Amino acid sequence: MYKIGLIVNPIAGMGGRVGLKGTDGREILQKAKSLGAISLSPKRTSAALEPLSVIQGKLKLMTCPGDMGENEMISCGFVSDIINGIKSKETTFADTQKAARIIRDRGVDLLLFAGGDGTARDIYIAIGTTLPVIGIPTGVKIHSAVFASSPSKAGELSLLYLQKKIHQLREAEVMDIDEQAFRNGIIKARLFGYLKIPYERRHIQGGKLGSSPSEEIIHKAIAEDIVESMDNDFFYIIGPGTTTRAIMQRLGLGYTLLGVDVVYKKEVIGLDLGESELLKLINRGKAKLIITPIGGQGYIFGRGNQPLSPQVIRKVKRDNIIIIATYNKIVSLKGAPLLVDTGDLSLDRELNGYMQIVTNYHERTAYRVKF
Amino acid sequence: MGMNMKTKLRNYHAVCWDEPIIYELDRNGERAIIVPEVDKKIIESVGDGISSIPKSMRRKNLPQLPALSQPQVLRHYLHLSQENLGVDLNIDIGQGTCTMKYSPKINEQFANSEKITEMHPYQDESTSQGLLEIMYKTEQLFKEISGLDRFSLHPGGGAHGIYTISSIIQAYHKSRGEEGKRNEIITTIFSHPADAAAPRVKGYKIIIIYPDENGCPDIEALKKVVSEHTAALLITNPEDTGIYNSKIAEFTKIVHNFGGLCGYDQANANGLLGITRAKEANFDLSFFNLHKTFSSPHGCGGPGSGIVGVTNKLAKFLPVPVVSYDKGNNKYFLDYNSSDSIGKVKDFYGVIPVILKAYAWTMSLGAEGLREVSNVAVLNNNYTMKKILELRGVSMAFPEHKHRIEQVRYSWEKLAKETGINTENIQRRIFDFGTHYWTSHEPWLIPDPFTIEPSESYSKDDIDEFIAILGQIVKEAYEDPKKLKNAPYKSSVHHIDHDVFDDPSKWAITWRAYKKKYNGYFQPK
The missing domain is CATH 3.40.50 (Rossmann fold)
Incomplete structure (x- = not known):
């Protein structure tokens, strides 16, 4: 069996569509909602899960209740274990961090998470490099190298890793920018740390090297x-x-x-x-x-x-x-x-x-x- | 090929024999040939041949070679050959930068003639005058083609040619007391990778220049990095983008002003024969891949030859022997008379069958014919480019260069964004139509690249058929991308796992390593 964990940041990306450049902070989230923002995470997470359907019978999935993964699993027809102790609505970064620790401790081969740089930061804070992860890009800010270049690429990369068609792991940068400065037109990204991601020359961020050495x-x-x-x-x-x-x-x-x-x-x-x-x-x-x-x-x-x-x-x-x-x-x-x-x-x-x-x-x- | 019929696509299917490795076919006790015992009288007269070898050097056990009958051996290699997509089987224009053009079979007959195959490199010169004459005259042809003054026919391939050039560069600077100081080679990112790799073997530090906004090597970057440490510039022109660097004479001038030499990588000279020469761009050295431009199968199809030419001031450093002509005695001879030679870079005198084929091909065309080769290659390429750029989702690197020489590096970036299908998906799908294409040298500066070089060998119908295949795949990418993601369906091999190339624990270069690491048919232990 292949064991996968999934954590979805349900509010990631909401600020982008209404011009708010991120959704860090409760006030901004409320503002985004009042401006009519809708969550992009479910649809994009489903796109990432889709390539995994070919091994559905061999998958053991673990995710969070409601908006943080369960809903996406259901919409894709996957059955998964739902972890306890996480809210199903109005979740915060603390839920992301807690879920990451629980999933890591219960033992999975790979953790998929959907969100943006802020979500990557939370995953980094919670589990560091103790577990291979792949980011599904659904947030406004995607400066971290831990994200696949598209949701479907995240799914394809996961499949390759689980099937042991790729073996290597690399440490990829977790970046985040100051959202307040970003809203004022200033991009200041900061290096927060590293997450361990499967490394496949053909799926790396921003380009590839062909058959060059690792x-x-x-x-x-x-x-x-x-x-x-x-x-x-x-x-x-x-x-x-x-x-x-x-x-x-x-x-x-x-x-x-x-x-x-x-x-x-x-x-x-x-x-x-x-x-x-x-x-x-x-x-x-x-x-x-x-x-x-x-x-x-x-x-x-x-x-x-x-x-x-x-x-x-x-x-x-x-x-x-x-x-x-x-x-x-x-x-x-x-x-x-x-x-x-x-x-x-x-x-x-x-x-x-x-x-x-x-x-x-x-x-x-x-x-x-x-x- | 002869299919086209206005680009009707073939219902192709590759042969798949599921052929084991020959060692796995071992049938204990079977033999292809039983070698008769040596006659006792012969042994009495000259010995058994074994006892003259020191005991410590004799095998204690028999070699663990597979035992098979002759028909089994024959079947095995025919199976393997049928699983190949060779130059004589397909429209091979997808092998950009080194498309194998058509090699006339009569030249193969020359090379396979007993007059060549029964010769021995140690036989007396008086008995090999014909071959020495061919070698001498081949050199004269290349002096004319390049404008350079002397050639060595020794190197056995392109990278070997660059290695030889690097050795000559080193010998030249050493002769001037500057060997230690001149320790840098400048090259460009779109030059052939061996221009960086081969001099590195000689201990050089490599400095790489990127293209400017227009796709030509950045001349301002060259000015910044050239110095008294520069040993040489090694550069390809046109680069792999197919763009001709029209400032090349300025490049050589800048490097010469700092005392460096300039080497021209003409591995692929297909679009330049009779049009430009190394001499006029002030190069000091150059090499040609005879097995590419001058018509001879290469890669797994045959041995290579990367002959090296130099100007007079560097001639004394060439490997020995060169072939010279004694006019007084009307005699060709192996000339070892060079105290400054870099020495041997290869055993004997060169890859004779390839040299012979190149000589025959060049002589059959003549000067005008060579020029026509290039004209047609360039015309074919620009026709191909126009047709490919009409496909949805495709673009080419540095599009402001509307005219290309012999090849183009294209990009599927737009198609990938719109459909999720990348160049590797297409590379696998194209096998289902009985052909193939190559992506690009690394690093992939051009996203989702592919490189097409039609050369002069392929007809308009061939080119149209190839483009129709690409057109079909583009259609599938937009209409049924899933189909492409699982391709190929009709190839001998489905998908090679490239990841193992990075993992020495999975390498099995020898049978012994294979047995150690794998159970049965590539099942990891």
């Missing part, structure tokens, strides 16, 4: 390149992300996945440092800065790495910035340039132009940077 192998190759060229005279400021993490793993050092760490003579001298701590270190000697762009967006500064302030970047100097990325990430930009938004326009101008990205062992890609 991301993990490329991460290792990039890390090897960086470590090989490390200079003991420099502090190495390591930005957040799984690509940069591979460097710390290669060196056998501890690290923070979402924070900024510093290495000197191949030893850690600071983890999760803030701007002032970084500036103190840089004032003691020369530094290089290793960063990776955010997948699908291309920001190298100004998103998810706030300690790397304009002062820190200026002190390091442009020539000492090392950008690393797999081709997955570059392809996911669909030809768009890397972006900088440091908060200092003159610095953004200085960073504008071409920079080299380390894309493999002894391989660089010349790529445009814009502000």
Whole structure:
């Protein structure tokens, strides 16, 4: 039997149709409803479940009552166990988090969740990387890499994973933006963490690589390149992300996945440092800065790495910035340039132009940077 | 092919023999051929042949080869061949970047003649003058085709040609005392992947340039990355998009100004014969795939040959021997006279059957014929492009380039958005009509790509039939996408699980590994 859990955020996507850019917060939800918003999640979740009908007899399903999954299961003709302790109407993020924990603890092969970035955040908070998940995109904000590119792709990917036609898992970014800022026209996405998703080259977000090696192998190759060229005279400021993490793993050092760490003579001298701590270190000697762009967006500064302030970047100097990325990430930009938004326009101008990205062992890609 | 009948689609079905691996067909005790015992007198005279091998090197056990009778062996390989969709079986224009054109069978007869197959590379030059003359004259033809000054016929394929070019580049900079300093090779993302991969084997760092908004390699990016560390630029032109980089002479000038060399990847020169040459764009080195442009089956269909040409200043670094001509004695000879040679890149002197076929093909066409080959290839391609772009849901990369050389990289992005059918669904469905297409080199910068190259070999009817197949599949995508998702229905193999390519624990390159990892017919242990 294949065991699947399903959690639906029934209000995800409601704000989008009425121009509210998200539905985080009870007030906004009420406003959306008063403007005539209807939930898109049921229909889109059903589209994701449809590809699984070919293994219906072998499926053991577990979901939440009412709007959070049960209704979609019924509409698709699936029979499922309904977990206890979750409301069936007027649910909140706390219900999502609770349901994720219950489903994880009861044991499933895969958790499907329908929603947007906010829902992905809740799933991340609840279960982290303890269970493979696939996001069904139904929300307004879809910046996280944990979502399939369409609901039906989410279903197809689930099917492949359950049937063991794909085996690999990868950690994909959970991003969320500040909805208040978003409503004011400012997009500021932040990296919250990672969820573990099935990895199939042909279903990844924003593009694909064909028969190239897995991301993990490329991460290792990039890390090897960086470590090989490390200079003991420099502090190495390591930005957040799984690509940069591979460097710390290669060196056998501890690290923070979402924070900024510093290495000197191949030893850690600071983890999760803030701007002032970084500036103190840089004032003691020369530094290089290793960063990776955010997948699908291309920001190298100004998103998810706030300690790397304009002062820190200026002190390091442009020539000492090392950008690393797999081709997955570059392809996911669909030809768009890397972006900088440091908060200092003159610095953004200085960073504008071409920079080299380390894309493999002894391989660089010349790529445009814009502000 | 001869089907068309105004693009009537075939009721095709591939052969499926469900053929086991030959080791699994082992029938203990059966034999194809019983080799007679060696006559005692011979053993007495020259020994048994085994005792001269040191004991430590002799096998202790017999090799574990499958035992089969001759008809079983014959059946096995015929079954496998029938499950192939080879160049002589289908309209092969979907193999963009290296479509196998028609290879005249008379050239195969030349290559299979005893006059060639019974020759030995160690026989005396005086007894191989005819072949040496062909090799010498092949070089003269390619000097004319490329404008370069000397060629090595040694490399056994395209990537091998680029490897040889990389070795020559390294030897050149070493001769100038710059080997350590010049450690970077610049290439482009739409050049053939071997332009990055082969020099990497030589220890070079690779710098890749992306296209600009117009689809040509970004010349501004080149200006930013070229430096005193640049060993060379290795570039394909036209790139895999089929777009000809008209600024190519500027590219070579920029690199030369920094002391780097320029190598031209002409693996696919199908649209350029008699029209442009490496020399006029100031390239220092180039290579041609004889097995592609110059008509010879390749890939699993036959051996390759990636001959390398250079300008005079680099000729001394070519592999030895080259074939030279002694006019005074009217004699061709293997010329080892080069103290700066990079040495051997392959055993002996080149892939003789392929060289012979390329020579015969080129001589049968002559200069005007070669030019016509390119003209027809370009015409065919632009006709194909116009017809394909009329299909619903299809587009091409960088559409502002309305004219393409020998191939086009198309995209099903729109169709995928509208129907959920992607290029791989189509790639599988097209097998049901008795043909195939290739998607793209990686990475896939163009969403849901496919690459079509009709070459000069295929008629308008062939092209129309191929496009009609695509048209049928597009119709199905919009009307019955589920049908496409489960395709193919009539192919020898349904669906290959690509995921295992990333998983070394599932690789079974040898029979021993297969036995270790699988139970029976690819059932994982």
